Amino acid sequence: MIEIRNLQKKFNIGRGQELLAVDDVSLVIRENSIVGLVGESGSGKSTLGKALLGLHDKSSGEVIYRGEPLPARYRAADFRRHSQTMQMIFQDPYASLNPRMTVEEILTEPLRLQGMGSATERREKAAQWMENVNLHASHLGRYPHEFSGGQRQRIGIARALITQPEFVVCDEPISALDVSVQAQVVNLLGELQKSMGLTLLFIAHDLSMVRYISDDMVVMYLGSVVEQGPADSVYFSPKHPYTQALTESNPLADPHQEKQRQHGLIEGEVPSPVNLPPGCRFAGRCDRVMDRCHKERPRLQAIAEDHLVACHLYD
16 A cells, blocks of 8 residues: 655754654555554654655655655645545644544544535534544533543544544554553554554554554664564564564563563663764664674665564674
């Protein structure tokens, strides 16, 4: 459905300096699949997701959607054209909903902007979507502050899906929620993906949660993809030292096993995205570093079926 080719996004931060947030990312997102995108804060995950939807201009490279190249810089007409089929669920349910609008106004606004249905039909659809995300249709007249964080995120999910899009970027939709609510929201997304035949890009920090919901997993570090492949393969058999460290730092469900486990720590400082070093960007923190790692940037290569790694250990 979506092919990303050598996508790059730079931000001008003044004084002639540029911050390289996404660098030379290529990726294929299959139709009706869930691709999990993981990495530390600052790795470029959210920037990549927003660039896919035109919320950030692309510095170079291209995004192909159903065989059609998307604009490098979106105009108002481009947003109107693509917003019905491509949507985003935002990270913070406390900031992404307009506090001055009722839930009914929030849910019917996308339909109104797309010219879909009469006012009565739009209200009926909003009521149906409240039920779809396990909320009461009788609460359409309430305001966002009258709901909990998990309920607000459900409203955000309903708003994104009410126009029946084909592709949705989920930008860390559970990171601002209580742990007890996170699994409920993830299960809801999984159910809706199956029932609607959606294609999702699911961005998160939690590798175990991403492995649970995703078909494929992509690991980013400082704007670049370092590993990608089937979710189970990447999670249970990570190849890149960075992915291995992320997996080792993921807590176990059993507190007794977790207490006895040796945690691998990633030492060293994260390089500045304004002044990136040559070679592998993880070289300064890797315990298996070689001389060539500081000089030559590794290419993303297949080491098993559909499992790709950017590391000189596998050259």
